[in-house]
Amino acid sequence: MTVLITQVHSRYSDLDPQGHVNNVVFLDYLQEARIRVFTQINYSGIMNVSQVMVHQSIDFRHPIFYSTEPLTIETWVSSVGNTSYRMKYRIISAAGVLAAEAESVMVCFDNDKAVPIPDTLRSALMSILEVE
Amino acid sequence: MTVLITQVHSRYSDLDPQGHVNNVVFLDYLQEARIRVFTQINYSGIMNVSQVMVHQSIDFRHPIFYSTEPLTIETWVSSVGNTSYRMKYRIISAAGVLAAEAESVMVCFDNDKAVPIPDTLRSALMSILEVE
């Protein structure tokens, strides 16, 4: 199984006047999961690699309410190309409810030009590639 | 012309260790634009209406750097259905560069069920409907 599990804690400051986690913060949870996933697969260079997010989309399924229990984020790589790759996510609330499904496309670059994914990153990505 | 212009100021706290605005914060700019747009078209009920975002997607075109000058967000409504509507956005950096294009789908609801868009909201939306 190549889906990685990350736990992220919501904070009171994630809440908006409607009393639940603001929809923008869902993306922050994804960012946190993405960074932790790379730590889990021993790819420590993730904060320094020259890559940018070029696309992100999210489908909101259910609101998230504050809990001292963590959220679960399932993360996997759905495709790896020459210069870019696609990650997918599912956010499961502390109550066990699917809160959102999302995906991001990242591109590696050098001097403002897309470049092939570095080998070490490619290996890390392939280790969590999930054929759909 | 039905595209509304909103100016949003970035903050130092929007920056991440890479020295530019974190990609999550782009969505915060969209949220701010969305709320201000409804103020501009005199739809003051926007903070209280029972609607949820069900989908959002964004294409990142160019990084945003800190500036004391504001960003410009162009916002318009691209379609209005029975219970849902779609908004589109372009984020232009203080330097005049297209930084991102995005869209959101909102659904009106009552008691956890999608309901027709209230008339006052529908009128407000129609006033900024931009046929593509």
Next chain:
Amino acid sequence: MTVLITQVHSRYSDLDPQGHVNNVVFLDYLQEARIRVFTQINYSGIMNVSQVMVHQSIDFRHPIFYSTEPLTIETWVSSVGNTSYRMKYRIISAAGVLAAEAESVMVCFDNDKAVPIPDTLRSALMSILEVE
């Protein structure tokens, strides 16, 4: 021992261009600790009680760097008056270093006037009162 221990996870989005947790976010960690402390002592009404923060001060001792391991926040009540109380905090980084010491003064109010601390809240506070 009446000092309560809360663990808070930093996030990548807490970092600023200097590469460490922005000083404003330290206060967010304190807020999170404060809310969790009340959960720990079974005072579930904390999000709804009519109280406001009237003062907060913080001494920064050491920068906090990103870690997937949690921070430890020590929290205690240092004094309880008629309408107000004082909480103190120590933030210990994941690396075990004292990062900050802080205190907050909260006041209970009703109709914009300070009122005596409700009995249930007073009992909760007294249970973590730490005589210095």
Next chain:
Amino acid sequence: MTVLITQVHSRYSDLDPQGHVNNVVFLDYLQEARIRVFTQINYSGIMNVSQVMVHQSIDFRHPIFYSTEPLTIETWVSSVGNTSYRMKYRIISAAGVLAAEAESVMVCFDNDKAVPIPDTLRSALMSILEVE
């Protein structure tokens, strides 16, 4: 007059479940004012100078509600020492109400040791020194 005026816009995301600007965000407003003040006095090096905040305190006077109109932050330097200086702030809401008073102490350092304030920074600070 050496008090500098900065305008900061609140955002919907600054609000918490109580419907007003979360108290942590007040500090973000101060940070934004501090950075803009240095731009105003043509001290462009502020983001790069080796200085740290060692202390901050704030007295909350009045809640801040969301407004599309900006907040006004008054900022001045109240003292300049050999290695450190003190800034003071007043936050005035869009409605014209004093919302908070605060102060910060910054220290210049090099290799983890306090060092004298660089001359260019000292000159900038002296230009907004406000004798109390």
